[in-house]
Amino acid sequence: MRVIFDPTQISRPTAIALGNFDGVHIGHRHVIAPILPSALSNHDQHLTSTVVSFSPHPQEFFSKQPRSLLAPFDEKVALLESLGVEQLVLLPFDADLAKLTAAEFMQQILIDSLQVELISVGFDFHFGQKRQGNITDLKNVWGDRLTVIPEQTMLLHDPTPIRISSSNIRVALAKGEVDLANALLGRPYNLVGKVVQGKQLGRTIGFPTANLDLPVQKCLPRDGVYAVQVSISSSPKPIFGVMNIGLRPTVNGDRRSVEVHLFDWQGDLYDQELNVDLVKFIRPEQKFASLDALKAQIQDDCQTALKHFAVSA
């Protein structure tokens, strides 16, 4: 997939899906589907299948606050690529772009710069100065070459359906509601990072852990202990394990760490990249009176995780 920051490099004409697409969840995949090469094959002209996002995210530009992301840049690129998207265009969101009216955005960005032939957006998509542009404006120009995806929701435990959205996935993760986050994403929420050195205390209590270095913007789930499934390039099969996210109050930890203990695994993992899929939240992090008490609890956590894996196998 081509990743374009410089608008002069865009491959045109295009079929585009417009939006931020953080996490590439089920709703996003519905929006992207109509512009994938497989959906464009009957079109008489070759259109480049393109996702158009803003960088930084408009909310980040206005609030000046960094946003935590379900899928930081490398993960987003990999996810879009796996769908078959040919090109990701990142429009630099600055004061000039923010000032464009809806009509100017359509003319300068969509028509002149991207040569858009087909567009797909969600029903509530807004664009241009003060978010004044909406799908009616797009419809007036692109007519039946515009696909509008109706709101995608999911009926789970509550009587009211829940909207599939990046915000709702973040809220679920903050509460440790892994099942909900995974259902809305349509795949397990995962953490991808290299293994770095910890304090090496874990091995002294019988539970060696791989400490993960994650992108700073990565949205972390609630602190606590999780059952996880891990993939490493050196192992053909996924490995089960437990993960702790938190400050490690028992050993007076000074910053948040993400560490994984793999079941039945021996060997050096330093510098290897781990992909950790969240399977189940087990318990919140606690301060224990002694290392022995922590050790007993971790043994219990491993049993809880193993039971869960056995039931869902």
Ligand SMILES: Cc1cc2nc3c(=O)[nH]c(=O)nc-3n(C[C@H](O)[C@H](O)[C@H](O)COP(=O)(O)O)c2cc1C
């Ligand atoms: C499954 C699991 C659960 C954990 N739970 C806690 C906990 O509740 N409280 C805590 O202070 N530390 C907890 N820890 C973190 C340990 O304190 C940590 O693994 C140990 O100090 C080793 O750290 P190191 O990798 O930096 O050497 C947990 C670790 C694992 C693997």
Ligand SMILES: Nc1ncnc2c1ncn2[C@@H]1O[C@H](COP(=O)(O)OP(=O)(O)OP(=O)(O)O)[C@@H](O)[C@H]1O
């Ligand atoms: N549940 C959904 N149903 C239909 N379209 C959606 C849905 N979620 C997002 N979209 C559309 O996908 C595109 C990308 O949207 P965006 O990334 O802003 O979505 P989001 O997941 O709702 O994000 P956030 O929760 O941060 O507002 C937009 O065109 C949006 O309208």
